[in-house]
Amino acid sequence: MLLLNLSIDCVVLGFDKDQKIKVLLIKKFINERNDFQFALPGDLVGVNEDLLSGGKRILESLTSLENIYLKQFYTFGSPDRTKHKKDQSWLKMYRQQPDERVITVGYIALVKMEEYIPHPSSFAVDAEWVELSMVSKDLAFDHNLILEKGLKYLREQLDHQLISNLLPAKFTLSQLQRLYEILLDEKLDKRNFRKNISKDSLIIKTDEKQQGVAHKPAHLYTYKS
Amino acid sequence: MLLLNLSIDCVVLGFDKDQKIKVLLIKKFINERNDFQFALPGDLVGVNEDLLSGGKRILESLTSLENIYLKQFYTFGSPDRTKHKKDQSWLKMYRQQPDERVITVGYIALVKMEEYIPHPSSFAVDAEWVELSMVSKDLAFDHNLILEKGLKYLREQLDHQLISNLLPAKFTLSQLQRLYEILLDEKLDKRNFRKNISKDSLIIKTDEKQQGVAHKPAHLYTYKS
DNA sequence: ACAAAAGTGTTTTTTTTACACCCATGA
DNA sequence: TCATGGGTGTAAAAAAAACACTTTTGT
Numbered sequence: 001m002l003l004l005n006l007s008i009d010c011v012v013l014g015f016d017k018d019q020k021i022k023v024l025l026i027k028k029f030i031n032e033r034n035d036f037q038f039a040l041p042g043d044l045v046g047v048n049e050d051l052l053s054g055g056k057r058i059l060e061s062l063t064s065l066e067n068i069y070l071k072q073f074y075t076f077g078s079p080d081r082t083k084h085k086k087d088q089s090w091l092k093m094y095r096q097q098p099d100e101r102v103i104t105v106g107y108i109a110l111v112k113m114e115e116y117i118p119h120p121s122s123f124a125v126d127a128e129w130v131e132l133s134m135v136s137k138d139l140a141f142d143h144n145l146i147l148e149k150g151l152k153y154l155r156e157q158l159d160h161q162l163i164s165n166l167l168p169a170k171f172t173l174s175q176l177q178r179l180y181e182i183l184l185d186e187k188l189d190k191r192n193f194r195k196n197i198s199k200d201s202l203i204i205k206t207d208e209k210q211q212g213v214a215h216k217p218a219h220l221y222t223y224k225s
Numbered sequence: 226m227l228l229l230n231l232s233i234d235c236v237v238l239g240f241d242k243d244q245k246i247k248v249l250l251i252k253k254f255i256n257e258r259n260d261f262q263f264a265l266p267g268d269l270v271g272v273n274e275d276l277l278s279g280g281k282r283i284l285e286s287l288t289s290l291e292n293i294y295l296k297q298f299y300t301f302g303s304p305d306r307t308k309h310k311k312d313q314s315w316l317k318m319y320r321q322q323p324d325e326r327v328i329t330v331g332y333i334a335l336v337k338m339e340e341y342i343p344h345p346s347s348f349a350v351d352a353e354w355v356e357l358s359m360v361s362k363d364l365a366f367d368h369n370l371i372l373e374k375g376l377k378y379l380r381e382q383l384d385h386q387l388i389s390n391l392l393p394a395k396f397t398l399s400q401l402q403r404l405y406e407i408l409l410d411e412k413l414d415k416r417n418f419r420k421n422i423s424k425d426s427l428i429i430k431t432d433e434k435q436q437g438v439a440h441k442p443a444h445l446y447t448y449k450s
Numbered sequence: 451a452c453a454a455a456a457g458t459g460t461t462t463t464t465t466t467t468a469c470a471c472c473c474a475t476g477a
Numbered sequence: 478t479c480a481t482g483g484g485t486g487t488a489a490a491a492a493a494a495a496c497a498c499t500t501t502t503g504t
Contacts, residue, residue, distance in 0.1 A: 044227055217475065441502055
């Protein structure tokens with residue numbers, strides 16, 4: 001009879017004003033000398049908690065954001081994934097059974113950075129947005145792998161649900177296009193992009209326009225609820 | 226600290242001579258009166274076994290097939306998923322801790338039915354191929370959901386790896402086309418299908434032909450290894 | 451000679467791409 | 478009046494869909 005721990009790790013992505021895609025990482029001390037390590041926000045799931053609720057709770061405790069749309073993308077269950085020296089050191093400090101196997105379910109979330117107020121949980125001494133190219137190759141456990149797989153999933157499965165969480169309730173088509181460009185990492189043609197959007201019944205034009213911009217104000221659009 | 230059981234459930238699909246897609250189900254007694262229930266083949270993962278190996282082991286014990294290509298598609302972790310009366314009855318007979326939470330990772334496999342020799346494992350009293358439309362709406366646990374999600378995944382992610390396991394080493398283009406038609410559940414145009422295949426560098430024409438058929442013998446093709 | 455499946459190209463339609471100028475606003 | 482991003486259509490290219498007859502074999 002195998003008993004093990006179940007955790008959830010969240011690949012939380014957001015945007016900064018500098019138009020860069022950033023991932024939310026937490027910083028953890030891994031020994032008494034205050035050596036630290038970065039990790040994806042994640043924690044053990046509660047006894048009677050389902051996965052999605054657990055993910056939301058964990059994410060909420062780290063980001064103070066509620067009602068985040070989270071999507072499961074893969075489960076990581078290698079028996080060795082918590083066995084590395086650097087990770088054992090941390091586990092010994094914070095877990096009663098550091099040798100217990102932990103499998104983790106990866107969830108992905110896209111959030112509006114402006115609405116995020118850092119709020120580190122117990123074992124996180126810090127929580128920061130890190131530009132993708134700046135992410136350490138030495139994240140806790142197999143978190144580099146999880147991040148990579150999450151990003152791949154995002155690019156392959158990009159959907160309105162995920163996208164809509166990164167935009168204000170009302171947005172311009174240029175904002176939407178920039179999002180797609182950054183997430184897909186390719187430049188899109190403005191006219192073709194708009195042609196496609198106009199066929200999409202989920203994105204609807206409001207009768208409002210941008211205010212106080214030093215150029216022709218753009219129409220605002222919104223996602224159909 | 227949450228400790229729980231981890232299982233793997235396999236959505237194993239195959240084809241019969243009647244060109245129908247069938248799923249491999251096992252039959253389990255759920256009480257002493259020999260009332261039974263059907264379920265996807267699945268079992269608990271070993272203490273130090275990784276997920277993919279576990280899936281292969283479990284599948285092998287049920288199908289005696291080795292080196293099956295298995296692909297993870299989703300993880301099911303509702304705390305209620307093993308709490309139904311019908312399932313508790315079975316769990317009490319076979320598990321030491323029937324109330325323990327079980328999360329399960331769904332894997333999908335496509336196999337050649339001809340090569341499958343039924344080989345029920347300990348708690349399976351039978352293992353049979355069941356046509357999709359004939360599958361009970363009352364499978365064990367949340368297996369109807371798992372099956373449904375697996376089939377959806379298959380249709381969305383249909384790839385050479387999965388397909389190639391359903392075909393003999395050498396096959397005709399008509400066989401290949403029939404497979405796609407059944408898996409995608411749509412009719413394909415022969416000429417367009419062949420046009421696409423010819424662009425696909427993974428599928429190569431051998432210099433062999435069918436033997437002893439009462440019509441023009443087809444060329445045999447093979448997957449590049 | 452007939453039944454059965456194999457094999458093969460062209461046209462039409464649809465989808466995707468490429469591309470450039472005028473507009474409304476605030477400074 | 479200038480700088481800034483907003484907004485718009487058309488033509489060319491590529492991809493996908495529609496479609497029917499001849500061939501080879503065993504019986």
